[in-house]
Amino acid sequence: xxxxxxxxxxxxxxxxxxxxxxxxxxxxxxxxxxxxxxxxxxxxxxxxxxxxxxxxxxxxxxxxxxxxxxxxxxxxxxxxxxxxxxxxxxxxxxxxxxxxxxxxxxxxxxxxxxxxxxxxxxxxxxxxxxxxxxxxxxxxxxxxxxxxxxxxxxxxxxxxxxxxxxxxxxxxxxxxxxxxxxxxxxxxxxxxxxxxxxxxxx
Amino acid sequence: xxxxxxxxxxxxxxxxxxxxxxxxxxxxxxxxxxxxxxxxxxxxxxxxxxxxxxxxxxxxxxxxxxxxxxxxxxxxxxxxxxxxxxxxxxxxxxxxxxxxxxxxxxxxxxxxxxxxxxxxxxxxxxxxxxxxxxxxxxxxxxxxxxxxxxxxxxxxxxxxxxxxxxxxxxxxxxxxxxxxxxxxxxxxxxxxxxxxxxxxxxxxxxxxxxxxxxxxxxxxxxxxxxxxxxxxxxxxxxxxxxxxxxxxxxxxxxxxxxxxxxxxxxxxxxxxxxxxxxxxxxxxxxxxxxxxxxxxxxxxxxxxx
Numbered sequence: 001x002x003x004x005x006x007x008x009x010x011x012x013x014x015x016x017x018x019x020x021x022x023x024x025x026x027x028x029x030x031x032x033x034x035x036x037x038x039x040x041x042x043x044x045x046x047x048x049x050x051x052x053x054x055x056x057x058x059x060x061x062x063x064x065x066x067x068x069x070x071x072x073x074x075x076x077x078x079x080x081x082x083x084x085x086x087x088x089x090x091x092x093x094x095x096x097x098x099x100x101x102x103x104x105x106x107x108x109x110x111x112x113x114x115x116x117x118x119x120x121x122x123x124x125x126x127x128x129x130x131x132x133x134x135x136x137x138x139x140x141x142x143x144x145x146x147x148x149x150x151x152x153x154x155x156x157x158x159x160x161x162x163x164x165x166x167x168x169x170x171x172x173x174x175x176x177x178x179x180x181x182x183x184x185x186x187x188x189x190x191x192x193x194x195x196x197x198x199x200x201x202x
Numbered sequence: 203x204x205x206x207x208x209x210x211x212x213x214x215x216x217x218x219x220x221x222x223x224x225x226x227x228x229x230x231x232x233x234x235x236x237x238x239x240x241x242x243x244x245x246x247x248x249x250x251x252x253x254x255x256x257x258x259x260x261x262x263x264x265x266x267x268x269x270x271x272x273x274x275x276x277x278x279x280x281x282x283x284x285x286x287x288x289x290x291x292x293x294x295x296x297x298x299x300x301x302x303x304x305x306x307x308x309x310x311x312x313x314x315x316x317x318x319x320x321x322x323x324x325x326x327x328x329x330x331x332x333x334x335x336x337x338x339x340x341x342x343x344x345x346x347x348x349x350x351x352x353x354x355x356x357x358x359x360x361x362x363x364x365x366x367x368x369x370x371x372x373x374x375x376x377x378x379x380x381x382x383x384x385x386x387x388x389x390x391x392x393x394x395x396x397x398x399x400x401x402x403x404x405x406x407x408x409x410x411x412x413x414x415x416x417x418x419x420x421x422x423x424x425x426x427x428x429x430x431x432x433x434x435x436x437x438x439x440x441x442x443x444x445x446x447x448x449x450x451x452x453x454x455x456x457x458x459x460x461x462x463x464x465x466x467x468x469x470x471x472x473x474x475x476x477x478x479x480x481x482x483x484x485x486x487x488x489x490x491x492x493x494x495x496x497x498x499x500x501x502x503x504x505x506x507x
Binding site: 026045046049077078079080081082083085086087095099100102103106107115116117119120121123124125126127128131132133134135136139142160161164165167168169170171172177179180181183184185187188189190191192193195196 | 218219221222223224225226247248249250252253254255256257258259260261262263264266267268270271311312314315316317318319320321364365368369371382406407408410411412413414415416417420421424453456492493494495
């Protein structure tokens with residue numbers, strides 16, 4: 001079982017949350033190497049869309065700002081370009097840490113309204129049901145996760161793109177592509193989920 | 203005009219986009235592979251790699267088990283390296299493979315999950331990107347030798363994107379492949395095909411990846427930057443190895459024109475489509491040029507078959 005995340009401290013500087021990150025976040029053990037140089041935030045193509053750049057977010061972890069970190073949109077706006085990972089002079093796997101923090105934020109209920117969570121759910125539904133990503137159905141489920149009206153609106157806004165894809169044979173009509181052994185895959189995923197809830201970080 | 207060259211065999215992992223938005227990458231890659239001495243045997247019953255968001259909804263170990271199952275299937279097909287043309291498939295499968303190989307306890311957990319379907323991954327396979335294989339196994343001379351229809355006069359902006367080279371441009375298995383910020387392999391491919399590689403300083407800029415699929419309003423400016431640079435360098439086409447880069451940069455040009463008052467209509471093709479045309483192969487069956495929503499008349503007119 002993942003260690004319970006400690007409550008937000010009343011103290012100004014409390015390493016409780018940082019220690020939880022070190023132990024429970026993929027790549028978190030490297031976080032102590034961060035020297036706050038800012039190469040990550042400076043390299044980020046989408047920093048303008050983030051409420052905190054990765055450098056600041058890492059300092060917030062050390063400062064014990066659990067609530068602000070787990071509800072930060074930085075976790076969701078990362079495009080996974082890995083520029084920060086290859087540039088970090090201290091070998092901190094920034095992108096992986098943000099991704100893993102996102103996974104935990106979802107688990108802990110901090111991201112109920114995040115678009116990425118809805119998109120990820122649609123995506124995982126397809127991967128687990130068919131063994132493959134059906135781009136049509138993932139997109140449609142994602143659009144309609146905003147409600148019927150909003151779903152239709154988003155669908156119509158992208159109608160021209162969709163028609164172009166159909167015309168060029170890049171969006172097929174008909175049943176989803178499936179793997180042969182969907183039952184085997186589902187058994188594997190169910191078992192992996194069970195192991196994870198028992199063992200903590202994968 | 204196939205010669206009897208000895209082919210190096212790979213287990214080929216096409217990835218989900220090969221059946222959808224990036225069919226033209228899969229089709230052209232399968233067409234050029236034998237010409238370059240590569241035999242691609244499709245990975246049996248391959249599944250999704252987890253892409254950029256699998257871990258968010260599935261969790262870390264279930265997401266890694268997707269890769270575990272693919273590698274278990276690959277190992278049953280033989281010890282040959284696994285090859286993929288998709289940037290995300292490469293990143294996830296390669297990263298997952300390295301993690302599993304280095305961490306005995308993690309391999310144990312993955313295998314415990316795989317045991318639910320009576321399978322396991324106990325081997326030491328290598329996972330490689332098609333471009334890295336073309337750089338290190340095929341070489342530019344072989345590409346040049348195979349070119350019967352040089353793309354003379356075609357100006358190409360070689361757009362590498364992110365995950366094809368980051369973070370794995372330099373790997374234990376694949377050897378030194380290229381650099382993270384200023385890779386040259388794509389320019390080299392372009393030139394080997396007889397085309398002109400124009401100056402293109404945003405070659406590893408980000409297209410927004412899956413954020414562009416979810417929330418294009420957040421990332422249109424990133425794609426615009428790529429299109430601006432291609433236009434400034436007077437490119438006829440943008441060439442890329444990445445499925446998501448190809449789709450994002452192609453399909454959002456209308457939205458960008460609407461948002462920024464521009465008039466972009468720049469074809470975005472895969473390097474493998476360029477090679478197929480340069481090798482004199484069929485423009486539809488091999489180069490799959492009919493699958494681009496923005497067609498390049500200039501490239502299509504160059505096709506010999």
